[in-house]
Amino acid sequence: MNINTSLISGQISEGLQKNPYILVLIQPMTPQTAAHEPDSSEQLYAIKMNDETALKALYTDNYQQVEKYVVQNNGSPDEARDIYQEAFIAVWRNIQLNRFDARGRSSLNAYLCQVARNKWLDHLRSARYKRTSALQNEESVADEAPASEDEEQKRLDAIKINIRQLGGLCKEVLTRFYYRRESLRTISEGMNWTEATARNNKYRCLQKLRELINKK
Amino acid sequence: MNHDSPIPHEELDAIERFLKNEMSPTETMAFQNRMQADDLLRARVSEMRLLIIGIQESAISERLNDFHKGITQRPILNMRFRRWLVAAAVIAVAGSAVIYFFNGHRSAEQTFAAYYQPDPGLISSMGAADNYDFDRAMVDYKKGDYNKSLNAWHELNKRQPGNDTLQYFIGSAYLALGNAKNAAPYFREVLADSSSAFASDASWYLGLSLLRLDDPTAAIPFIQRSVHPARNEVLQKLEKK
Numbered sequence: 001m002n003i004n005t006s007l008i009s010g011q012i013s014e015g016l017q018k019n020p021y022i023l024v025l026i027q028p029m030t031p032q033t034a035a036h037e038p039d040s041s042e043q044l045y046a047i048k049m050n051d052e053t054a055l056k057a058l059y060t061d062n063y064q065q066v067e068k069y070v071v072q073n074n075g076s077p078d079e080a081r082d083i084y085q086e087a088f089i090a091v092w093r094n095i096q097l098n099r100f101d102a103r104g105r106s107s108l109n110a111y112l113c114q115v116a117r118n119k120w121l122d123h124l125r126s127a128r129y130k131r132t133s134a135l136q137n138e139e140s141v142a143d144e145a146p147a148s149e150d151e152e153q154k155r156l157d158a159i160k161i162n163i164r165q166l167g168g169l170c171k172e173v174l175t176r177f178y179y180r181r182e183s184l185r186t187i188s189e190g191m192n193w194t195e196a197t198a199r200n201n202k203y204r205c206l207q208k209l210r211e212l213i214n215k216k
Numbered sequence: 217m218n219h220d221s222p223i224p225h226e227e228l229d230a231i232e233r234f235l236k237n238e239m240s241p242t243e244t245m246a247f248q249n250r251m252q253a254d255d256l257l258r259a260r261v262s263e264m265r266l267l268i269i270g271i272q273e274s275a276i277s278e279r280l281n282d283f284h285k286g287i288t289q290r291p292i293l294n295m296r297f298r299r300w301l302v303a304a305a306v307i308a309v310a311g312s313a314v315i316y317f318f319n320g321h322r323s324a325e326q327t328f329a330a331y332y333q334p335d336p337g338l339i340s341s342m343g344a345a346d347n348y349d350f351d352r353a354m355v356d357y358k359k360g361d362y363n364k365s366l367n368a369w370h371e372l373n374k375r376q377p378g379n380d381t382l383q384y385f386i387g388s389a390y391l392a393l394g395n396a397k398n399a400a401p402y403f404r405e406v407l408a409d410s411s412s413a414f415a416s417d418a419s420w421y422l423g424l425s426l427l428r429l430d431d432p433t434a435a436i437p438f439i440q441r442s443v444h445p446a447r448n449e450v451l452q453k454l455e456k457k
Contacts, residue, residue: 050272052279059283085280092276096269152266159270160277178268179275203225209267214220 043108047095050179059088062109066116075120083123087116093156162212170205177202219259227257231264324435327453328427331446334392335417337385350382362389380406384414391421396428420444427454 046054063084070080091112094100100111163171176182176190188198223231233239234247251258337358353368366389373382387402403425406418420442426435432454439450 050276055276055279056283056286059280060286063284063287081284085277085284088280089273089277093269093273096272155266156270156273159267160274163271163274174271175275178271203228206228206267207222209271210220210222210263213267 040107044095044100047092047108049181055092058108058112062112062116065113069113069117070120073120074124079123083119084116087112087119090119091115158213159209162209165212166205166209169201170208173198173202173205174209219256219263223260223264227260228264231261232268234261235265235268323453324427324430324432327432327450328424331450332391332424332428335385335388335421337388338381354385357385357389357392360392362393365389366393380409380412380414384412384418387418387421387425391425391428394428396425400425400429416441416443420447423450 043054043058047058063081066084066087067077067080070083071077075083091100091108100108163174166174173187173191176187177184182190184195184198184202187193187202188195191198191201193201230247234244237244239247251261337354349368349372353365353372356362356368357365366386369382369386369389373379373386376382383402383405387399387406390396390399390402400422403418403422406412406414407422409415412418419438423435423438423442426432426438436451436454439447439454444450
């Protein structure tokens, strides 16, 4: 198999020469230049508010780049979609937790692509791809999650699992209030309740969720 | 301190307002002071922070597949598919080469099929005792019972090696069975003796055997040496390459 070393950094080509069983040819990701550059602080705020238009735009603007990268690096379109959605959630989460510093980064688009790329590289490095040991030399963008964030991730996963057990009504109330950020008034109108009922139901659903999680 | 205990409704409201930055600066500072002093409050704020994000994350995860539907699908020629296409192209080219190759050579076999007729055999005279075995086998040969005649003639050949009649008809029987490979050496044996009465016929049938074996180049000289009525036609066909 011919390996085009001109596409790969010096460290990797060294590794490739040592290891004749490389199955992966790493193609670089070309940075996406968006057709429009929205004011990043506005975009950031919209995403923080879970504005559907902003979320959808962020999603559709960057998917093709990531799919192309994954597919050129031993992946399938299905794998690309999964990795991209993981990356998208991770980026969204960092924005919610105020961890995304807009000033230090080129753009949200580039950040999303970067996270996706790192996730794909992590996937390739995993146990299933033991033979591609040369990838250990590959420089990855410093996005290593500290231990506390892993703990956080576990708790978030537990929350997500337990939400599914909540039941349709609670799920809807909590989604409307916390995700769509609807006011209690809007919710009460939508669910045909009084505002007081809406408030009480929201409280009860939240307690129920806490109980489910803390039950373990 | 029971971190699992239900959070009072009022406190929950306060925590949510704090987390959503809906408190005034003084309120915020007061709340932060309370948190510093109160472990339980701090724990609850931390818990709620994660809980709220978890609820949102659960909701957004369900939206992603809807977002994905908005991706206009461009056919991606991925590496595996590309390799498959290359392989398919290689096979197609190789395949057509093989077909071309076989077409060229099938004409040799087609020529054989068009011009081969088994030797009719000798008129047997069952009378003479010393030729009885040979004649008996010839009867079988004429009936089309080639294997039976071969068995008998092989036996005779062991006892009377170098008999061109035997060798010629052993070859003929083999060729009649479609076994050109076994027939050819017997015809060559016959041709080793140029004075043989069977030389011309052996040459013809050796030529045909070689066509059957897909070797028209080797067949041509033998066809040329024969005097078969179809000789020229066959040569014309073979020399058309």
